[in-house]
Amino acid sequence: MKTLRLEHNLVEIKDVVFGDATRVDGHTLIVDKEDVIARLMESDENIKELKIDLAKPGDKTRIIPVKDVIEPRYTVKGTPGFAAVTTEAGPLGDGVVNILHNVAVVTIGDMVGFQEGIIDMWGEGARWTPFSKTLNVVVDITPVEGLRPHEHEELVRLAGLRASEIIGEAAKDAEIAETKVYEKGSIAEENEKYPDLPKVVYVEMLISQGLLHASYIYGVDSAHILPTYLAPTEELDGAVISGNCVAACDKITTYQHQNNNVIKELFALHGKEINFVGVIMVPELTTLKGKFVTCDYTAKLCRELGADGVIVSEEGYGNPDSDLLMICQRLERSGVKTVLITDECAGWDGMSQPLADTAKEAVAVVSTGNVSHVVTLEKADTILGDPHAVANLAGGWEGAYNEEDGTIQCELNAVISSTSEIGTHNATIELV
16 A cells, blocks of 8 residues: 655745735735635625635734634645545545645634634633634635525535635745655554554544534535544545534634644654554434444444554533543453543533543543633724624623623633644643
8 A cells, every 4th residue: 555645844924914916925925815805706606795804913803703714725746625625526645735834714704503712812812722823814704695504504614615725825836944744654564564562543523413513524524424544644634624613612623623633643653652553533423323333333443453542532522422431431341541532511610520421441531621611801902703792602691792891701612722622722731
């Protein structure tokens, strides 16, 4: 089998401004706003209106409600774009990709049903979201009236992905600051090279519960598949995208799939401390029968791959806690050491039961924080979106936005990626 080799060429961007052509000048990304808007409008007749703004670290800018975050890239070699979604179907995980490093496309606007989350570029809110550190191109999307819910959701999702591709074209001929290589042979080849290293499988759970709770693998709704093996370079190459509106704190945005920190850390240890076998994508289903099927199948795949150890990361909390613990039980009882990555829903005082389920086998658990922790976000000078949307966010409530002083009081639930279960967050552990 051909070795998969994915090169990430980082184009270092330190500022973003509007201009008459989308390009990179030194370390500045120049965005032709009118051209991006025109191309997006041409891509879908159901887009009624588009606005594009910029939000930079330190600006007293609030972005609300955020739908998704995507990293702009340009494929030099390999299948371009988001295969089978915005471009033709084709294999991912092998090629060369130029990345506008430190830049993110953030989509906002009126969404179907409930809303999503908050990004603050300064102050208390910035402490909790990693996207306060990125240079954000904010795309505000208004669909035409009369769309059905699935059409509305798909339009907004695809517009964000296409915007990232259009802006990513600026990386085509830009100067490369650093190249990161992710390389891996077949399972048999790696086992032969590292016979004495423990085989580690990464199990990544995905929200897979219908409209506004969907994740996609090569464009396929993960709710419609059994747990699926991926080469780890595939996810880092855009094979997995977000289509969900869950609690913003632990929603895995498309940007985070493109930069999955668990995968990157396992690659760093591969061939040194572990043999990184690969990734199993696991749908989080709502029915008990569905949970038994996916959890049994996940444990079987891990055993068939010869795993000595498994890392399991969750997406969301509550209902999926059962899947997390059921997978753990099955693996531990069959002799496979298992580490869980999850956040906690432990109440405002942190004293409530952190997970909706429990198991004695869960002896190695990494917590990414308490989603119920309450924060007060200061008044913004600039608001991109609608601050009243906080009333419809998980972690928000009617009156959370104080119209008199402009502050917002909410749980971390409402802050994008504040307790991300794949490690892309700003939370730290304090030992007392």
